[in-house]
Amino acid sequence: MSQKYERILVAIDGSYESELAFQKGVNVALRNDAELLLTHVIDTRALQSVATFDTYIYEKLEQEAKDVLSDYEKQARDAGLTKVKQIIEFGNPKSLLARDIPDKEKADLIMVGATGLNTFERLLIGSSSEYILRHAKVDLLVVRDSQKVF
Known part of the structure; x- marks a missing residue:
């Protein structure tokens, strides 16, 4: 059975691992003639205690996300992709990336970078x-750095 992906969501969080997921996502999108959904979620859980009413921080984070996604979009288009979309959301990255955004955007593949967390950090924050x-309804590809040994 051959699977052709049409809408590939790549989670971009600024980490090296998410850059690897982006690079692989571009290649998969090219092979499948798919749309690439460059997605960044601004985690509002961490911001609530710091800046409950300070919209400047939210606006600054959103602008930084737009700048990063625009750079990735340019790279994707330079590589030959014609269907690229930027998505920026505010909220809990885990639930938004697992269900809400893929459902809304009709993504059929989610690509994320492997976590850089050690065992203790995963235990504390997940x-x-x-x-x-555990929660996605579509295929998930976790991209790892082949040079890293845990």
């Missing part, structure tokens, strides 16, 4: 990729 794996 891994986004692990959460997405």
Whole structure:
């Protein structure tokens, strides 16, 4: 059975691992003639205690996300993709990336970078990729750095 992906969501969080997911996402999108959904979620849980009413921080984070996604979009288009969309959401990255955004955008593949967390950190705060794996309704590809040994 051959699977052709049409809408590939790549989670971009600024980490090296998410850059690897982006690079692989471009290649998969090219092979499948798919749309690439460059997605960044601004985690509002961490911001609530710091800046409950300070919209400047939200606006600054949103502008930084737009700048990063615009750079990735340019790279994707330079590589030959014609269907690229930027998505920026505010909220809990785990639930938004696992269900809400893929449902809304009709994504059929989610690509994320492998976590850089160690075992203790995963125990305390949990891994986004692990959460997405348990809750996503579509295929998930976790991209790892082949040079890294854990």
